[in-house]
Every structure is written in structure tokens, then in C-alpha cells.
Amino acid sequence: MDVVRTAIGLMSGTSMDGIDVALIRTDGRGFIERGPFLGMPYDAEFRGRLKRALELARPLRDRNERPGELREIELELTLRHATAVTAFLEHFGLAANGVDILGFHGQTVLHRPDEGLTIQIGDGRELACRTGLSVVYDMRANDMVHGGQGAPLVxxxxxxxxxxxxxxxxxxxxxxxxxxxxxxxxxxxxxxxxxxxxxxxxxxxxxxxxxxxxxxxxxxxxxxxxxxxxxxxxxxxxxxxxxxxxxxxxxxxxxxxxxxxxxxxxxxxxxxxxxxxxxxxxxxxxxxxxxxxxxxxxxxxxxxxxxxxxxxxxxxxxxxxAEAAGFDGDAMEAEAWAYLAVRSLDGLPLTFPGTTGVAAPVSGGVLARP
Ligand SMILES: Nc1ncnc2c1ncn2[C@@H]1O[C@H](COP(=O)(O)OP(=O)(O)OP(=O)(O)O)[C@@H](O)[C@H]1O
Ligand SMILES: CC(=O)N[C@H]1[C@@H]2OC[C@@H](O2)[C@@H](O)[C@@H]1O[C@H](C)C(=O)O
The missing domain is CATH 3.30.420.40 (ATPase, nucleotide binding domain)
Incomplete structure (x- = not known):
């Protein structure tokens, strides 16, 4: 039988309005049990910092480059995600040791599929250290390496x-x-x-x-x-x-x-x-x-x-x-990132020729342990 894991997904989307946190239990295949969801809005000051990050990222040509201020914003973003995980667990009375994996999207600051370049800021290793939980992050890169658009992954x-x-x-x-x-x-x-x-x-x-x-x-x-x-x-x-x-x-x-x-x-x-x-x-x-x-x-x-x-x-x-169809339209992307993290752990494909144009189905994501 496939292993069922408890996973939390963390999404900071292109609207830059906040961090969405959702928990699901899943085998990364057909079994999905949806759990709680919490949206944690950014304050105006931090939204401004993220806008600044988009500007700082514009000239980058190497996805691992983090010129000084961009690295500062990346760390701030990561700490906010760590705080969001703690707040989520507290809010719903959940224990951290009941969570198997975090799926961490980070913030897309540059996406140029024609140049094979996609950059998400967010430090998965730091998030693992701060939360004491294993983290799968950087889920778009491997798709691009294999000729995909790097999106959409949901x-x-x-x-x-x-x-x-x-x-x-x-x-x-x-x-x-x-x-x-x-x-x-x-x-x-x-x-x-x-x-x-x-x-x-x-x-x-x-x-x-x-x-x-x-x-x-x-x-x-x-x-x-x-x-x-x-x-x-x-x-x-x-x-x-x-x-x-x-x-x-x-x-x-x-x-x-x-x-x-x-x-x-x-x-x-x-x-x-x-x-x-x-x-x-x-x-x-x-x-x-x-x-x-x-x-x-x-x-x-x-x-x-x-x-x-x-x-x-x-x-x-x-x-x-989404609600009329029996789903949660606010939670869906964060749930997806939890689901993808579990698939990544099992080496299952995240993307397919029909979704990103990748040459063949490929897995992706980087695993960081605390
Ligand atoms: N009550 C509302 N009325 C109208 N629009 C709303 C309302 N609540 C949210 N929105 C819109 O939804 C946006 C946030 O949507 P969502 O969280 O789905 O985006 P995202 O996840 O950041 O984006 P993406 O899917 O592109 O990564 C807000 O920026 C706002 O424009
Ligand atoms: C590069 C990037 O972050 N793309 C986002 C963006 O926001 C919506 C759309 O463009 C989608 O392609 C993707 O996010 C969703 C979550 C996805 O990958 O499925």
C-alpha cells in the first residue's frame, strides 16, 4: 500500500497578498483528505519589499544569484513562512510531530520560460531549520531543465x-x-x-x-x-x-x-x-x-x-x-503544494507533456531536512 503522509503546503502567489497555508493527508496519488486552511495576509510594508524583490531580480541571469538586498528579502520571506507554520499549528491545535513534510513554493520573482529561467526566492534549508520539519522546495526548476515551461504545477x-x-x-x-x-x-x-x-x-x-x-x-x-x-x-x-x-x-x-x-x-x-x-x-x-x-x-x-x-x-x-464543486477555492494552491511535496518524496512526476510541455513526465523539488 502507498504511504499516506500529512503534508502542509505554503503558497505565496503572484498577487503577493499573503501566505496561504493548508494541510492535507495524501498518498500523493488518488487518496486526498483535505484538512484546515489559513490565509495570512502580508502588511503593506512587506508587500512593498516583495515588489522591490521583483525589481532586484529583473537583471538576473542565474537563478541562484542573490544580490545583497534580495537575499535579505529572501530571508525575511522565509522567516515569515516559519512563523506562518507555527501560527497555523497553534491555531488548529496541531502538533508539529504529526506533520511529515512541508511543501514550500516561495515567491516567484522572475519567470522567463523562453530563456529557461525561473526564480523563486525562499530558503528551504532555513525553513527546515526554523520549523524542525522536512521541506520540499524549488519545485519548478527540474521541469525547465527538461524543456518544460516551469508552470503551471497545480x-x-x-x-x-x-x-x-x-x-x-x-x-x-x-x-x-x-x-x-x-x-x-x-x-x-x-x-x-x-x-x-x-x-x-x-x-x-x-x-x-x-x-x-x-x-x-x-x-x-x-x-x-x-x-x-x-x-x-x-x-x-x-x-x-x-x-x-x-x-x-x-x-x-x-x-x-x-x-x-x-x-x-x-x-x-x-x-x-x-x-x-x-x-x-x-x-x-x-x-x-x-x-x-x-x-x-x-x-x-x-x-x-x-x-x-x-x-x-x-x-x-x-x-x-470551487465551493459549489465541493472544493475550497482559497486553499487549492496551498493544498496542491502539499500534494506535490508528497509526490516529490516518492519520486512521482509533478509535470507532464500536457501541463508544462516538458518532454516526458518528470518529478522535481529539493528536499531539506531539519
Ligand atoms: N473579496 C474579494 N473580492 C475581489 N477580489 C478578491 C477578493 N479577495 C481576493 N481577491 C483577489 O484575489 C487576489 C488573490 O488571489 P489568489 O490568492 O488566488 O492569488 P495568488 O495565489 O497570489 O496568485 P497566483 O495563482 O497567480 O499565484 C487578490 O489580489 C485580489 O485581487
Ligand atoms: C512562475 C509562477 O510562479 N507561475 C504561477 C503564476 O500564478 C498563476 C500562474 O502564473 C501559474 O503558472 C503559476 O502558479 C500556479 C500555482 C501553478 O504553478 O500552477
Whole structure:
């Protein structure tokens, strides 16, 4: 029998809004028992530090390089993850010795798949020392070494969750609307196809923050009061990213923010919600077939304007929130990192030709013991 392990996943995503912590018990294959979840938001000062890290990383050409200040931010980020693990265990009354492994994403500071370069800051060895727990980290690099895009990695977990739909003979598509959005199609026969689909919340967040100082559009209310500016929407939707037959993964900076004077606050937020929804639909055109349902996870599902646009664009397919499908849309990525850590321990593939374009299924991740 395959070993069932207790794993905690730690995700600091492209939105840079905080650390998501989730616990699951899994054999890294078909058995998944989902446990508690806690989101731990970053304060404005640390978000600023992470933005600085993106700037510092821009000129790097070696993924192991950490010029002074970037190394300081990496250590701060790592300590915050150690604190998040302690807080999570305390909050749910869990004992550290009941946890077998931590799956640590770190923070992506640069992603240039065309150059075979992806950099996640976060020191797995330091995290293992601080928490006294074994850590699997740096899970994207080996995929790139083998010709993959280094992202998305969550699809292996989506595939495991999709079992119940497969049994019902349904093809479904998970839509993760984070900073960037990505799609995972799972056919009724288990076929998997996944790729980044376009800008998610980042453009909306940048616009709302620039105009109001708030870090996102709560519920999509601001956008709900505006109208789509077609010329601005077209500028994004005509991007070469949506053309051509090879899907590529995205960096947070691949789509330029709106300029301050290009729209009113409300019209800008509405237009960018439209762009996020239309990007998903354009990219879904590259899926093997139309899914019977889209299962939406990530923070973007809480933006009612974006969800309204998406529902209006999906003919013949249901649009379900992750919760309506029996999952937790906030916890999913952190759960995925726990699942991937267990797969890594067992040497199982994390990525597949259908998910990152890697030549053959490959495992990945680096193990650090305390
Ligand atoms: N109540 C809400 N209303 C509208 N938008 C929200 C709400 N809560 C969160 N969001 C949006 O979701 C974003 C966070 O989403 P999520 O945590 O899925 O992203 P991430 O994991 O950082 O990104 P990625 O999947 O790209 O790594 C926020 O930046 C915000 O834009
Ligand atoms: C390089 C990187 O960190 N990419 C993220 C980003 O955020 C969403 C999308 O772009 C996805 O490709 C990926 O994250 C998810 C968790 C993934 O790898 O599946």
C-alpha cells in the first residue's frame, strides 16, 4: 500500500497578498483528505519589499544569484513562512510531530520560460531549520531543465481532485484566477491539458491601488459601476500571447498596467475584469474540447464583475465556484503544494507533456531536512 503522509503546503502567489497555508493527508496519488486552511495576509510594508524583490531580480541571469538586498528579502520571506507554520499549528491545535513534510513554493520573482529561467526566492534549508520539519522546495526548476515551461504545477493536483467528474463521464476545466490565470482540462478519459491563460487579478489590483490605494476591487464593486472601454480591452486581447499554437507560461510583468489617465477608476476596473474573463475564454479555445463545467478557484472568483463577465461568455458550459464543486477555492494552491511535496518524496512526476510541455513526465523539488 502507498504511504499516506500529512503534508502542509505554503503558497505565496503572484498577487503577493499573503501566505496561504493548508494541510492535507495524501498518498500523493488518488487518496486526498483535505484538512484546515489559513490565509495570512502580508502588511503593506512587506508587500512593498516583495515588489522591490521583483525589481532586484529583473537583471538576473542565474537563478541562484542573490544580490545583497534580495537575499535579505529572501530571508525575511522565509522567516515569515516559519512563523506562518507555527501560527497555523497553534491555531488548529496541531502538533508539529504529526506533520511529515512541508511543501514550500516561495515567491516567484522572475519567470522567463523562453530563456529557461525561473526564480523563486525562499530558503528551504532555513525553513527546515526554523520549523524542525522536512521541506520540499524549488519545485519548478527540474521541469525547465527538461524543456518544460516551469508552470503551471497545480494541474497534477487538479487531476487528482477531478476523479468524481471522470467517474460521471464529464470533462471539466479548473480555472485558477490568481494574479495570473491558468486552466486545467481533465477529460472524461483522464486526459490532462493545462496552461496559463492570461492576466488574472494583477492588472485589476495594480489599477485599483494606483487610483485609490486599496489593494484590490472588493467583490468587483468598483468595476460593477463602470463600462468596458473596447480600445483598451482590445489592446490586451490582441496580444501575441493569445495567438500561435504553443502555450507559454507567464510572468507577472508580461502585461503592462493601464496608465493612470487612460480611463476612469470604474471603467478601468470593469475593462480589466472583462480582459481577465475574455482571456480565459480565448485560451480555452486551445483545450481539447469544451468542458461541461468550469470550476473557478483563486481570489478572482470573489470578483462578482469578473464572474459575471465569465458566465456571460461560456456558452454550453456551467460555471461553478470551487465551493459549489465541493472544493475550497482559497486553499487549492496551498493544498496542491502539499500534494506535490508528497509526490516529490516518492519520486512521482509533478509535470507532464500536457501541463508544462516538458518532454516526458518528470518529478522535481529539493528536499531539506531539519
Ligand atoms: N473579496 C474579494 N473580492 C475581489 N477580489 C478578491 C477578493 N479577495 C481576493 N481577491 C483577489 O484575489 C487576489 C488573490 O488571489 P489568489 O490568492 O488566488 O492569488 P495568488 O495565489 O497570489 O496568485 P497566483 O495563482 O497567480 O499565484 C487578490 O489580489 C485580489 O485581487
Ligand atoms: C512562475 C509562477 O510562479 N507561475 C504561477 C503564476 O500564478 C498563476 C500562474 O502564473 C501559474 O503558472 C503559476 O502558479 C500556479 C500555482 C501553478 O504553478 O500552477
Amino acid at each position: 494541474p497534477a493536483y487538479h487531476a487528482a481532485l477531478a476523479g468524481k467528474f471522470q467517474q460521471a463521464g464529464e470533462a471539466v476545466c479548473f480555472v485558477n484566477i490568481g494574479g495570473i490565470s491558468n486552466l486545467t482540462y481533465i477529460g472524461a478519459d483522464g486526459r490532462i491539458a493545462a496552461f496559463d491563460s492570461g492576466p488574472g487579478n494583477t492588472l485589476i489590483d495594480q489599477w485599483v491601488e494606483m487610483q485609490t490605494g486599496r489593494t484590490y476591487d472588493p467583490g468587483g464593486e468598483i468595476g460593477g459601476r463602470g463600462k468596458v472601454v473596447p480600445a483598451l480591452a482590445e489592446r490586451y486581447l490582441n496580444s501575441p500571447f493569445f495567438r500561435g499554437n504553443v502555450r507559454r507560461s507567464l510572468d507577472r510583468g508580461d502585461f503592462a498596467p493601464l496608465r493612470p489617465d487612460e480611463a476612469s477608476l470604474e471603467d478601468g476596473a470593469r475593462t480589466l475584469a472583462h480582459v481577465a474573463a475574455a482571456s480565459i475564454i480565448k485560451s480555452a479555445g486551445f483545450l481539447p474540447e469544451r468542458p461541461s463545467a468550469y470550476i473557478v478557484c483563486g481570489g478572482g472568483r470573489l470578483n462578482g464583475t469578473l464572474m459575471g463577465e465569465l458566465s456571460a461568455m461560456t456558452e454550453g458550459s456551467r460555471v461553478l465556484s
